[in-house]
Amino acid sequence: MDMCSGPLFSKILIFALPIMAMNILQLLFNAADMIVVGRFSGREALAAVGATGALINLIVNTFMGLSVGTVVVVAQDYGAGRMSRLRDSVHTSIAISIISGLLVMVIGLVFCKPMLILMGTPEDILDLAVLYMKIYFLGVPAMMVYNFGAAILRAVGDSRRPMYYLTISGMVNVILNLFFVIVLHMTVDGVAWATVISQFLSMALVMICLLRSNRGIRFIPRQMRIERHKLKEIVRIGLPAGLQSLLFSISNVMIQSAVNSFGSIMVAASSAAGNVEGFVGTTMNAYYNAAITFTGQNMGAKKYDRIDTIAKICTVLIFATWILLSGSILLFGRWLLGMFTSDPEVIELGMLRMKVLMVAYFTCGIMNVFPGLTRGMGYSVSPMICTLLGACLLRIVWLKTVFAWYPTVVMLFACYPVTWGLAGLGQVGIFLYARYRIRKNAAITAESDI
Numbered sequence: 001m002d003m004c005s006g007p008l009f010s011k012i013l014i015f016a017l018p019i020m021a022m023n024i025l026q027l028l029f030n031a032a033d034m035i036v037v038g039r040f041s042g043r044e045a046l047a048a049v050g051a052t053g054a055l056i057n058l059i060v061n062t063f064m065g066l067s068v069g070t071v072v073v074v075a076q077d078y079g080a081g082r083m084s085r086l087r088d089s090v091h092t093s094i095a096i097s098i099i100s101g102l103l104v105m106v107i108g109l110v111f112c113k114p115m116l117i118l119m120g121t122p123e124d125i126l127d128l129a130v131l132y133m134k135i136y137f138l139g140v141p142a143m144m145v146y147n148f149g150a151a152i153l154r155a156v157g158d159s160r161r162p163m164y165y166l167t168i169s170g171m172v173n174v175i176l177n178l179f180f181v182i183v184l185h186m187t188v189d190g191v192a193w194a195t196v197i198s199q200f201l202s203m204a205l206v207m208i209c210l211l212r213s214n215r216g217i218r219f220i221p222r223q224m225r226i227e228r229h230k231l232k233e234i235v236r237i238g239l240p241a242g243l244q245s246l247l248f249s250i251s252n253v254m255i256q257s258a259v260n261s262f263g264s265i266m267v268a269a270s271s272a273a274g275n276v277e278g279f280v281g282t283t284m285n286a287y288y289n290a291a292i293t294f295t296g297q298n299m300g301a302k303k304y305d306r307i308d309t310i311a312k313i314c315t316v317l318i319f320a321t322w323i324l325l326s327g328s329i330l331l332f333g334r335w336l337l338g339m340f341t342s343d344p345e346v347i348e349l350g351m352l353r354m355k356v357l358m359v360a361y362f363t364c365g366i367m368n369v370f371p372g373l374t375r376g377m378g379y380s381v382s383p384m385i386c387t388l389l390g391a392c393l394l395r396i397v398w399l400k401t402v403f404a405w406y407p408t409v410v411m412l413f414a415c416y417p418v419t420w421g422l423a424g425l426g427q428v429g430i431f432l433y434a435r436y437r438i439r440k441n442a443a444i445t446a447e448s449d450i
């Protein structure tokens with residue numbers, strides 16, 4: 001896809017739709033884990049799988065943020081036509097993904113139980129949660145390689161093949177879920193092994209694609225090494241994104257700890273509701289990927305005016321998605337939650353959470369998409385600081401003040417829309433500042449050339 005010329009709206013939508021489908025499929029496959037254990041193993045198993053989500057994200061997303069650096073660096077090299085540097089970016093990125101995946105696996109295996117205990121995970125689901133996490137982390141190296149490989153493909157405009165690969169592996173995941181839990185009578189261990197197997201399958205598919213590519217992104221195993229200058233570029237952009245994910249995850253772990261304090265029924269309800277809400281978040285995440293890739297390529301091509309148009313189109317898409325999906329979730333929420341469990345108490349508590357969050361979910365989209373625009377321009381530290389102050393730090397303050405004074409479920413979940421809104425305003429401001437700096441630098445360069 002030529003991202004540096006022609007109409008942008010149709011191209012952004014065409015690029016985003018496969019990512020959107022991929023994200024939704026991934027969410028459906030993750031939801032399948034919870035639906036299967038919730039329906040066939042009981043609400044304790046459902047709560048156990050749900051209780052691990054925030055902690056898994058805390059450990060994994062810190063390193064996964066480096067893939068953001070891969071997208072920006074590869075997109076800028078590709079947009080500028082720097083094929084030699086593009087090859088260095090690809091091989092450095094794959095090497096980073098392997099090392100990061102192994103490191104995350106070891107951290108997860110060693111620290112999962114003490115961290116779950118520290119989070120106040122209810123005693124009746126602790127052992128099941130530990131079992132699920134230990135098996136899950138065996139597949140993290142494969143997940144890391146797949147995500148970096150998919151980032152490389154998206155950076156050069158190919159958002160379809162990652163979707164195809166995830167579809168295949170996800171279907172295998174669902175089939176294995178049903179086989180392990182229903183036929184072999186396994187519980188959380190069954191869905192965990194199904195996830196691990198599907199992760200290795202998706203990794204194999206994306207690596208075969210890169211091995212067979214006839215473009216500058218072709219992966220040649222004997223050339224895999226970490227080029228210092230490329231590592232520096234990727235870390236410069238990706239590390240702040242990873243730290244932002246870490247900080248976000250820390251605040252979410254604290255929220256999960258507060259959810260745990262209400263007991264395993266609330267944990268199950270929050271987990272099921274979170275999966276339903278995820279359809280809105282993952283859809284908006286496609287616009288983040290489009291924003292960072294289109295901005296990165298146009299930065300490489302020095303077509304700065306198109307970045308403003310990219311920002312406007314992504315904003316319109318965020319609001320359209322919020323109106324359509326949030327309205328549908330509120331309308332059909334009980335039926336959707338009923339897919340996870342037949343427990344009426346779990347369904348009612350899940351609906352309560354969704355009502356609080358859905359009303360202002362567009363602010364989450366703004367908060368997530370605008371950092372993509374800013375990072376695509378090469379500014380990565382400022383969005384991280386904004387997230388630290390506007391979302392993570394404020395969530396901690398909220399939990400220690402407002403929630404401590406009024407310890408109700410509504411006050412707990414209200415911290416999401418409040419922090420999304422404030423962080424979103426900050427991210428818009430940072431984007432406008434970065435755009436001003438780039439235009440100013442371009443004007444200075446043009447004058448010096450004259």
